[in-house]
Amino acid sequence: MYTQMKTKPKVLVTGSNGLLGQKLVQQLVDLDEFEVIATGRGKCRIENTGFQYVELNIEGEKQVDEVIGLISPDILIHGAAMTHVDECELNQEACFKANVVATQNLISASEKADSLFVFVSTDFIFSGLDGKDPYLEDSTPHPVNYYGETKLEAENLVKESALKWAIVRTGLVYGMAQDLTRSNIILWVKSSLEQGKEIQVVDDQVRTPTLAEDLAAGCVLIAQKKATGVFNISGGELLTPFQMAIQTADYFGLDKSLIKRTDSSRFTQPAKRPLKTGFIIDKARKQLGYEPKTFQAGIGILAKQIILASS
Numbered sequence: 001m002y003t004q005m006k007t008k009p010k011v012l013v014t015g016s017n018g019l020l021g022q023k024l025v026q027q028l029v030d031l032d033e034f035e036v037i038a039t040g041r042g043k044c045r046i047e048n049t050g051f052q053y054v055e056l057n058i059e060g061e062k063q064v065d066e067v068i069g070l071i072s073p074d075i076l077i078h079g080a081a082m083t084h085v086d087e088c089e090l091n092q093e094a095c096f097k098a099n100v101v102a103t104q105n106l107i108s109a110s111e112k113a114d115s116l117f118v119f120v121s122t123d124f125i126f127s128g129l130d131g132k133d134p135y136l137e138d139s140t141p142h143p144v145n146y147y148g149e150t151k152l153e154a155e156n157l158v159k160e161s162a163l164k165w166a167i168v169r170t171g172l173v174y175g176m177a178q179d180l181t182r183s184n185i186i187l188w189v190k191s192s193l194e195q196g197k198e199i200q201v202v203d204d205q206v207r208t209p210t211l212a213e214d215l216a217a218g219c220v221l222i223a224q225k226k227a228t229g230v231f232n233i234s235g236g237e238l239l240t241p242f243q244m245a246i247q248t249a250d251y252f253g254l255d256k257s258l259i260k261r262t263d264s265s266r267f268t269q270p271a272k273r274p275l276k277t278g279f280i281i282d283k284a285r286k287q288l289g290y291e292p293k294t295f296q297a298g299i300g301i302l303a304k305q306i307i308l309a310s311s
C-alpha cells in the first residue's frame, strides 16, 4: 500500500497511467525533490521506478478519503478525467462521475490535508466563437460540449474550495506513452497515412497543440514554486488540425494527398468541438519560466520515442 518516508514534500498524482500522468510521474521522479505517489485506476501501467503506486478509483468517496488521509500530500496534481469527448457526450452520467464527483471527493479529502491542489483543465471550457484571438486566463468560459461543461464545473468547485489551488489549462495534448486508452492527433494521422487511409481533416478549428512533456513540465514548475491561480500551459503556436496533419505527413515522409481538407460544417463528431481556441501563454512564461517546444520539435520527440518503443 503506502510507506511513510517523509524526507521530501509529498506529491500525489491522479490519472498516473494516462498520457499526462506518465510524463508527470517520470519528471517528478527525475527531479528528485519530491516523494512521488502515483495513483490510478487498476494496476500500474508505468514502466519506470522511483515512486510509490497506490490503486485509487477517485469516484469512491470513502477510498479517496482513506488514501488522501493516510498520505496527506503536500501537493495533489489532479489529472485524472474521462477524456473521450464523444464518449462524454453520449454517456453523461459516467462523465459527470469521473470529472465532477471525483474532483469533489479529492477536494474534500485535500481540505483536511491542507494540500496545494493543482487541477488540470482544458480549452474546451470555451466556446471557440469569441473571435480570432486565443484565450487568456481571465477569458469568459462558455463550453459547447458536455465534457467541457464538466471540466468547468470542476474548476468552479476548486475555486470555491478552502484549498490553495492552481488551475492548469491546456489543449490538444499529443505524445507517446504506455498502453494509452486514447490516441492523439500525431499518432492517428501517422498511423492512418501509413495504412494508406484517406482522412478528412478540418482546417477551420484552431488550437495550440501541446506536447505532453511540456504540459507535465508546466505542472512541475507550479509544484516547485507552489504557484496559485490560473495558468495557460500549452504549445505556443496556433495551428489548425489540417496544418498539424500536413506537418506530420511531411515529417514522416508520408502521402499528403490522403489528407482531405474539410471544415466543421461537413466533418461532425458526436460532441461539438469549439471552433477557435488556443491560449496566450505569456503569464506562464513570465511567472513560471515555462517555455514549450515548437510543434515541429514535438513531432521530432515523438518520432524518437516511436523508434525507441519499436526497438
Ligand SMILES: NC(=O)C1=CN([C@@H]2O[C@H](COP(=O)(O)OP(=O)(O)OC[C@H]3O[C@@H](n4cnc5c(N)ncnc54)[C@H](OP(=O)(O)O)[C@@H]3O)[C@@H](O)[C@H]2O)C=CC1
Pocket (backbone or CB within 6 Å): 014, 015, 016, 017, 018, 019, 020, 021, 040, 041, 042, 056, 057, 058, 059, 078, 079, 080, 081, 082, 083, 084, 098, 102, 120, 121, 122, 123, 151, 170, 171, 172, 173, 174, 180, 181, 182
Ligand atoms: N489529452 C488532451 O488533449 C487534453 C487533456 N486535458 C486534461 O488533461 C488531463 C490528462 O489528460 P490525458 O493524460 O490526455 O488523459 P488520459 O485519458 O490519457 O488519462 C486520464 C487518466 O485518468 C484516469 N481516470 C479516469 N477516470 C478515473 C477514475 N475514476 N479513477 C482514477 N483514474 C481515472 C484514466 O484511467 P485509465 O487509464 O484506467 O483509463 C487515465 O489514466 C485530463 O484532466 C484532461 O481533461 C486538457 C486538455 C487537452
Ligand SMILES: Cc1cn([C@H]2C[C@H](O)[C@@H](COP(=O)(O)OP(=O)(O)O[C@H]3O[C@@H](C)C(=O)[C@@H](O)[C@H]3O)O2)c(=O)[nH]c1=O
Pocket (backbone or CB within 6 Å): 083, 084, 085, 086, 121, 122, 123, 124, 170, 171, 172, 173, 184, 185, 199, 200, 201, 202, 205, 241, 267, 269, 273
Ligand atoms: C478524428 C478526427 C479529428 N479531427 C479534428 C477534430 C479536432 O479539432 C482535432 C482532434 O480531434 P480528436 O477527436 O482527436 O480530439 P479531441 O477530442 O477534439 O481532443 C480534445 O481532447 C480533450 C480531452 C481536450 O481537453 C481538448 O483540449 C482536446 O484536446 O482533429 C479531424 O479533423 N478529423 C478526424 O478524423
